[in-house]
Amino acid sequence: MHGAARCRQDRMWWVRTAAGGLGVLLLLIVWLLAAPTARAATVIDYQLVKGTVVYGKQVELRGTVVPAAADQQVAIVLNGADIATAVTAADGSFSYSFTPKAGGVVAARVVADGSVGPDLAFGVQPRIVTRVTGAKAYFKAKLRVVVAPRQYTGKIVAAVIHNGKEVGRTVRWVRNGKARLSLPAPGVGRFKVKITLLARGGFSERTVYRRFKTTFRTLRVGSRGPDVKLLLKELRRLRFRTPGLTTYYSSSVADAVMAFQKAYGLPRTYVFGPRDWRKLDKATVLTPRHSSTGTHIEISKPKQILMVVRNGSPLGIIHVSTGATGNTPVGSHRILWKAYSAPTPYGGLLYWDMEFYPSFAMHAYPSVPPYPASHGCVRQPNWVAPWTYSMSYVGEAVYVY
Numbered sequence: 001m002h003g004a005a006r007c008r009q010d011r012m013w014w015v016r017t018a019a020g021g022l023g024v025l026l027l028l029i030v031w032l033l034a035a036p037t038a039r040a041a042t043v044i045d046y047q048l049v050k051g052t053v054v055y056g057k058q059v060e061l062r063g064t065v066v067p068a069a070a071d072q073q074v075a076i077v078l079n080g081a082d083i084a085t086a087v088t089a090a091d092g093s094f095s096y097s098f099t100p101k102a103g104g105v106v107a108a109r110v111v112a113d114g115s116v117g118p119d120l121a122f123g124v125q126p127r128i129v130t131r132v133t134g135a136k137a138y139f140k141a142k143l144r145v146v147v148a149p150r151q152y153t154g155k156i157v158a159a160v161i162h163n164g165k166e167v168g169r170t171v172r173w174v175r176n177g178k179a180r181l182s183l184p185a186p187g188v189g190r191f192k193v194k195i196t197l198l199a200r201g202g203f204s205e206r207t208v209y210r211r212f213k214t215t216f217r218t219l220r221v222g223s224r225g226p227d228v229k230l231l232l233k234e235l236r237r238l239r240f241r242t243p244g245l246t247t248y249y250s251s252s253v254a255d256a257v258m259a260f261q262k263a264y265g266l267p268r269t270y271v272f273g274p275r276d277w278r279k280l281d282k283a284t285v286l287t288p289r290h291s292s293t294g295t296h297i298e299i300s301k302p303k304q305i306l307m308v309v310r311n312g313s314p315l316g317i318i319h320v321s322t323g324a325t326g327n328t329p330v331g332s333h334r335i336l337w338k339a340y341s342a343p344t345p346y347g348g349l350l351y352w353d354m355e356f357y358p359s360f361a362m363h364a365y366p367s368v369p370p371y372p373a374s375h376g377c378v379r380q381p382n383w384v385a386p387w388t389y390s391m392s393y394v395g396e397a398v399y400v401y
Helices: 002-039 226-237 251-263 274-282 385-391
Strands: 043-048 052-054 059-066 073-078 081-087 093-098 104-110 120-125 127-133 140-148 155-162 165-173 178-184 190-197 206-213 295-300 305-310 313-319 331-334 337-343 349-357 360-365 378-381 397-400
Touching: 043 104, 043 120, 059 073, 059 104, 073 093, 081 093, 127 190, 127 206, 140 155, 140 190, 155 178, 165 178, 226 251, 251 274, 251 305, 251 313, 305 385, 313 378, 313 385, 331 349, 349 385, 360 385, 378 385
Parallel strands: 052 120, 295 397, 360 378
Antiparallel strands: 043 059, 059 093, 073 081, 073 104, 104 120, 127 140, 140 178, 155 165, 155 190, 190 206, 295 305, 305 313, 331 397, 337 349, 349 360
16 A cells, blocks of 8 residues: 555656646747747838938938848838838838928838837028129129029028139028129139028028139220229229329320339230239239338339339339430439429420439430330339329439349
8 A cells, every 4th residue: 555655656746747847848939939039129220312402302211121021111200200101122121212391300110010210310401593694803793593492581691712712702681582692803714602501491501602704805095984993993902103093094094004014024015905904813012122111212124113112012103214225323322302393405304303313313204115215314104203203302212223
């Protein structure tokens, strides 16, 4: 009896042990079946092909879903709202293109399990069409701008660049999708305009460039117009003496042009043409050969110009004619005397006369050609000699070279 009971107890232990083992085995099977699902959680990744686009152009969102499978639905979310559904290819890739009306945030979500990717911000720049007209050298050019959409109401900044430097800037507001600007054009030849629409109202900043070329006309004695006055202003900037500011190209204006042509090694024609305009565009004020405090006079025989200098800078530059034989004495001199009129050994009187060497003087003369033509004195045009006379004093240094 005792042995039979023990046998029954042993059988019950094996049954319980087997049942427990079977439970563990079932639990292991369930875990193995469930484990791949946990390890294969859905991951969605994507990016924008362009982070900023021009108004009216498309933005493309490209991405992948892992694990890869065909025909998975992906919701496209724009600014927090679903706008479309894309479908994956066999490799898990998907794409979607849309045309935004302004900047915002886009994201994507796997419809099946709600997996969501990162928010991607993007910008939209206004579309801009520009046109430059009426570009005249040293005057103004007109810039016309059309912007889309018309809802853009920001500022437009136009910076004008010439010879590698910014030479002017204009700012205007865009109204009803349009703006008109007056651009400075202080020079000759090619200009570049940097046109910037500032960020405003959900639109990103936009910069475009536009090139234009200024026009000019050849000026000569008898020419009339505002460009003559403009030329005289530029000659004054370079310290050439001019007969006032006028719109008429007189013989006196031609004398000022001749001084300019001599000073910068241009053909001595009295006519202001293309080469002269181009030189004027880049010319800088001449540097005197001698530097000192006070006032002195310099006369260049090769250039045939006279320069009144004060404190190391030119006050006025004029065209002159020295001795035809080259006999105008070179060196450092001083004004010995001066007189409104003085007799000449050749007969008649010399006006606004200033002698700087015995029998050699600076004076007014009705004929001052572009080349050496005097007996040895320094001829000045009648209209400018009084100015030189008034600026000088007895004992003043005169350098001839």
